[in-house]
Amino acid sequence: MGVSWVDDALVQAATRRLTNPNNRDVARWNATLMELASFPGGNMRMDDGRLCIDGAIPPLNKVQRQNLTLLLKELCPWRKGPVFIHDIHIDTEWRSDFKWERVAPHISPLPGRVVLDVGCGNGYHCFRMAMDGAAVVLGVDPFMLSNMQFWAMTAFARQKNVCVLPIGVDDVPMQECFHTVFSMGLLYHRKSPIDHLFQLKGVLKPGGEVVLETLVIEGENGQLLVPEDRYAMMRNVWFIPSVPSLEVWMTRVGFVDVRVVDVTSTTFEEQRRTDWMTFDSLADFLDPNDASRTIEGYPAPVRAIFVATKPR
Numbered sequence: 001m002g003v004s005w006v007d008d009a010l011v012q013a014a015t016r017r018l019t020n021p022n023n024r025d026v027a028r029w030n031a032t033l034m035e036l037a038s039f040p041g042g043n044m045r046m047d048d049g050r051l052c053i054d055g056a057i058p059p060l061n062k063v064q065r066q067n068l069t070l071l072l073k074e075l076c077p078w079r080k081g082p083v084f085i086h087d088i089h090i091d092t093e094w095r096s097d098f099k100w101e102r103v104a105p106h107i108s109p110l111p112g113r114v115v116l117d118v119g120c121g122n123g124y125h126c127f128r129m130a131m132d133g134a135a136v137v138l139g140v141d142p143f144m145l146s147n148m149q150f151w152a153m154t155a156f157a158r159q160k161n162v163c164v165l166p167i168g169v170d171d172v173p174m175q176e177c178f179h180t181v182f183s184m185g186l187l188y189h190r191k192s193p194i195d196h197l198f199q200l201k202g203v204l205k206p207g208g209e210v211v212l213e214t215l216v217i218e219g220e221n222g223q224l225l226v227p228e229d230r231y232a233m234m235r236n237v238w239f240i241p242s243v244p245s246l247e248v249w250m251t252r253v254g255f256v257d258v259r260v261v262d263v264t265s266t267t268f269e270e271q272r273r274t275d276w277m278t279f280d281s282l283a284d285f286l287d288p289n290d291a292s293r294t295i296e297g298y299p300a301p302v303r304a305i306f307v308a309t310k311p312r
Helices: 009-018 026-036 062-073 096-106 124-131 144-156 193-202 243-253
Strands: 044-047 050-053 083-085 088-090 114-118 136-140 162-165 178-184 204-215 256-265 290-294 302-309
Touching (some): 026 144, 062 088, 083 144, 096 204, 096 302, 114 124, 178 193, 193 204, 193 243
Parallel strands (some): 050 083, 114 136, 136 162, 178 204
Antiparallel strands (some): 044 050
16 A cells, blocks of 8 residues: 555554454354365455355355355354355345445545545455455454454455455554545444544545445434434444534534435345344334334434545
8 A cells, every 4th residue: 555554553453453362252263264265266256236256166065065154154143245155145134235336326436546444344345345446445343253254255255455454443543545435334333423533534635535324313403312322222322413413523524525425214125134144133123113213212223425525
């Protein structure tokens, strides 16, 4: 990426995460990755929103497919996709391709751009950004399982211009290195959303673009939801602003040409429980008698996409 801190600050932060003795599952997940490496690799491609790693030649036999499926399920829950590895459908909780279809028409073309994806999960969207022409994509996500899933996918088909590191946005130095920064599904988890917006602006090059996707509520400027405890069974939801409020926040931080390009209610088709994510999902988060409300009585999840520019 042409900046000195890639081999220093970021790698050091990632190493601290990987060697943290509290990561008790890392050894087991690493053993799974070692076994996955024994299977043949293929080419990575997109097929109608599905991230596909083409099957082996010759195809895997029945026993190999069963063993591969069991190994991939060692990395459950899988949340972002859909992903197909050797034609094995990893039916993820989120149909992340739906979100990308809402995002892609409204952003600056990615060819040649250096991109940061904050809170990237297993890297599904990072791969999409790269396949849409980005020169380099760096994804950061502090959750180790998400990183393990990324490494599992790249064990079969490596994308040299995509990297995911087990760190958070706080570990990314405030240097103006990126043409585009994505923060999707993260703002409402931040205790200080204004500081998060400053972080996104701080890593952008002058003239760079931020793409922000987050929960919103209906209302005027100044209105926001602060859950008393949980929101949709999530403990770590702090602030859910109205669309006009977030537009003002972004303007106050210093972004220009702030615009909301999409507002969409989350559906059971987009987020649901599957065999690859067997825990509670959207249907469990909503009032069984009124799907317009969460189980706690708040408005059901609605997500908005904002695009803005850092001044030159």
